[in-house]
Amino acid sequence: MxxxxxxxxxxxxxxxxxxxxxxxxxxxxxxxxxxxxxxxxxxxxxxxxxxxxxxxxxxxxxxxxxxxxxxxxxxxxxxxxxxxxxxxxxxxxxxxxxxxxxxxxxxxxxxxxxxxxxxxxxxxxxxxxxxxxxxxxxxxxxxxxxxxxxxxxxxxxxxxxxxxxxxxxxxxxxxxxxxxxxxxxxxxxxxxxxxxxxRFGESQPSRLLWRVVYVSNYSPMRQYYMSRNRVILARRFGWGRWLRDDLRYAMKAWTKVLITERDRPAKVGAALRGLRDGLRYTAV
The missing domain is CATH 3.90.550.60 (Spore Coat Polysaccharide Biosynthesis Protein SpsA; Chain A)
Structure with a gap:
């Protein structure tokens, strides 16, 4: 064999x-x-x-x-x-x-x-x-x-x-x-x-207050799918360790987005549309 x-x-x-x-x-x-x-x-x-x-x-x-x-x-x-x-x-x-x-x-x-x-x-x-x-x-x-x-x-x-x-x-x-x-x-x-x-996304070093952090610089399209699919999976599988860990990561990631990344309005808008579409998604 x-x-x-x-x-x-x-x-x-x-x-x-x-x-x-x-x-x-x-x-x-x-x-x-x-x-x-x-x-x-x-x-x-x-x-x-x-x-x-x-x-x-x-x-x-x-x-x-x-x-x-x-x-x-x-x-x-x-x-x-x-x-x-x-x-x-x-x-x-x-x-x-x-x-x-x-x-x-x-x-x-x-x-x-x-x-x-x-x-x-x-x-x-x-x-x-x-x-x-x-x-x-x-x-x-x-x-x-x-x-x-x-x-x-x-x-x-x-x-x-x-x-x-x-x-x-x-x-x-x-x-x-x-x-x-x-x-x-x-x-x-x-x-x-x-x-x-x-490597997460187009990871680049950036300064956040007194620290050097690495930001992913995901596109608005990626922010849309991350937001939409997180909601779909939460509806599909319910609360669990995976979701707690993911939400902690998402909070850190969005802090970097809002403070250091480019195209912030477009990314926020895309994430909000993703949240809406995740809630509307029917094939759960």
Whole structure:
């Protein structure tokens, strides 16, 4: 029987990628036999940048338009499952795997004391190199929700709970599938012995009073979906630790938006429209 690593395919979601994606895909190929790149920006520049990566071990899945994060990841996951892989490992285009990451995730996936759901690495701030407080620990531990990038899914899990909710489009897509796994009786695991460098949005340093902070500078469109989808998920899954943690993060993020970021009126307006549409959303 093949080792689990040989049964794992990588999926990378590309949207107007930079040359950095080429390095990241090559690093991913040191740990998996095949990578499916979902090109969510079907323009000449993206095709040229990704073109010579196409080959026996890399498959480019061209989308007709930007179909969003959920549908983009689903396209890659379906292709991997159809190709016979039993595990799918998904990434944003700017995430780089570290040595031994897949082995660490698969060790957690093999735990028998819990019904294992989604497995993902701990996070380190790409801007500073600091490990987030919530990402310090040993071994692997239960967590309500994992971010998409670096998340490992088994075929058995996906056949049970389904793929990402494409109506969400972007933001909270990872929360939704994680919480659905938990609702179905699975335990999602964060693996502390491996780290993924992660960047929130177009993170840039800024001064807030006497401190240097990093601001995400999310666009008004992103603020709309974050606001809308937070409300949809709160209605879908109710109050819980995930929502308490998320609201704490949102309060800090909005303090930075209102004091330091550009286009503040547009972002506030977009967030308010998202709140309205989240309350009106019917397919909960």
């Amino acid at each position: 093949d080792e689990p690593g040989a049964q794992t395919a990588g999926v990378v979601l590309a949207y107007h990628p930079t040359v950095e994606i080429r390095h990241n895909v090559r690093q991913l190929l040191t740990q998996v036999p095949r990578v499916f790149i979902v090109n969510n920006s079907p323009d000449a520049l993206s095709r040229e940048l990704l073109g010579d990566l196409d080959g026996d071990r890399v498959v480019i899945l061209e989308q007709t338009e930007n179909v969003g994060v959920a549908a983009g990841f689903n396209a890659g996951m379906r292709a991997a499952l159809d190709a016979g892989f039993d595990y799918v490992w998904i990434f944003d285009q700017d995430s780089t795997v570290t040595d031994g990451m897949l082995d660490a995730l698969l060790r957690a996936q093999a735990r028998t004391d819990v019904k294992v759901g989604i497995v993902g690495p701990a996070l380190r701030a790409a801007e500073t190199g600091n490990v987030y407080d919530a990402d310090r620990g040993q071994g692997s531990a239960p967590i309500d929700a994992l971010i998409s990038s670096g998340a490992l899914f088994s075929r058995a899990l996906l056949e049970d709970i389904g793929l990402h909710d494409e109506a969400l489009f972007i933001d909270y897509v990872d929360h939704d599938i994680s919480l659905r796994a938990g609702r179905a009786g699975y335990t999602n695991l964060k693996v502390f012995e491996t780290l993924l460098d992660h």
